[in-house]
Amino acid sequence: MDWLKRMNGAVSYIEANLMGEIDYEIAAGIACCSVYHFQRLFSFIVEIPLSEYIRRRRLTLAAFDLQGSDIKVIDIALKYGYDSPEAFARAFQKTHGITPTMSRNLGVSLKSYPRISFQISIKGAEEMNYKIVQKEDFSVFGVEEIFSTENDENHKAIPALWKKAIDEGIIDQMIKASGVHWNNSSKGIKPVNAVMCYRNTGGTTFPYMLYAISPKSGTPEGFASLDIPAGTWAVFTTEEHTVDQTAEHVQALWKRIYSEWLSTASYEHVNGPEFEMYGVSETKNEFCEIWIPVQKK
Incomplete structure (x- = not known):
């Protein structure tokens, strides 16, 4: 392949x-x-x-x-x-x-790490649900930072960004500025989510933004703006989980997308914005949708 x-x-x-x-x-x-x-x-x-x-x-x-x-x-x-x-x-x-x-010295114990090779591995019959979605262009606003993938630094820095935005009331400000009505009884995709890889920042870095959909009045003061071009995305959804299990479920789904779906699908990944959208189910559990930009092979 x-x-x-x-x-x-x-x-x-x-x-x-x-x-x-x-x-x-x-x-x-x-x-x-x-x-x-x-x-x-x-x-x-x-x-x-x-x-x-x-x-x-x-x-x-x-x-x-x-x-x-x-x-x-x-x-x-x-x-x-x-x-x-x-x-x-x-x-x-x-x-x-x-x-x-x-x-x-003779007889000492040393470690040997062999060269890897990539192969298709049959892991069982666990299904992987997805859908292909086409969207017109739209605009978002939010808080942006540039992260590095070196030594998986982003895995620590991104949760820290979310915590800071929550603790300092930035998320609440974004929800209010977006004009979306959201409270503890709301269900569906939340007003504030994450978009990444929407431009090339060079080397081992990538851009990451906590975003909300821009209101008709334009970008609220104090926030960065971003125009998302029309495109095609493959959308995957995690199993329902509790809030404290979110990171675990999101990382597990990303791994399955890369290691299982992309290696066998009739679509291939292309450069473009990727989304993590967080939601609340009818049963009040959490879930997350991962959107990756794709094109037909």
């Missing part, structure tokens, strides 16, 4: 450059996606960040070099991208549990 060939091609590029500079833009280009989506897809499927995979592979090869030669530690450190033997020694000990010098 094309998806598998592209992902394995990206891994081949990474493996060929473990002793040099790895350009995430090149790797993502081979996979035919943005750096952000390549890192995200990799992390969801492999279950470790791309940067951590590269670190483990380099330290695996470094251990082989140390045991099989009398090359100086500083030369091996430089070979695998470390600026100093001290930084290399710290990383090596964190991974293998011993110093680089000790690794040359």
Whole structure:
């Protein structure tokens, strides 16, 4: 399948450059996606960040070099991208549990992380419901921040943004400015949701906005504005859950989208705005819809 060939091609590029500079833009280009989506897809499927995979592979090869030669530690450190033997020694000990010098002794225990390869895995008969939606262009307003995917920093920073917006009353301000009537007895999609990846911010970063639909009067004062172009989205919905389970269910659904649906669907992901829309069901439980921009293969 094309998806598998592209992902394995990206891994081949990474493996060929473990002793040099790895350009995430090149790797993502081979996979035919943005750096952000390549890192995200990799992390969801492999279950470790791309940067951590590269670190483990380099330290695996470094251990082989140390045991099989009398090359100086500083030369091996430089070979695998470390600026100093001290930084290399710290990383090596964190991974293998011993110093680089000790690794040359016979009988010591070391860790080996093999090269990965992407394959289709049959995981069972659990259904995955989705729908294809086309929308005309529309405008939103809200609060924007730029996040980094390095070391999964966004997984901590995004919940912090939501907490800050709630604690400081920003969410309530947005609801009032949008003109939508919402209270504790309301059901359906909430007035304030999240949109991301609507423009290229470069490298390993992506834009993220807490948004509400713009009122007819225009963008409320003090908020950023964003025009969403017409497009086609695949829409997926989590199971109903409690508020404290939201992050868990959303991340699990993202993982299934990337690892199961996109690898076999007749649609492919394209660059464009992605949405997380949060709602309240008839039974007063929470649910979330994930919208990803797609096109027919």
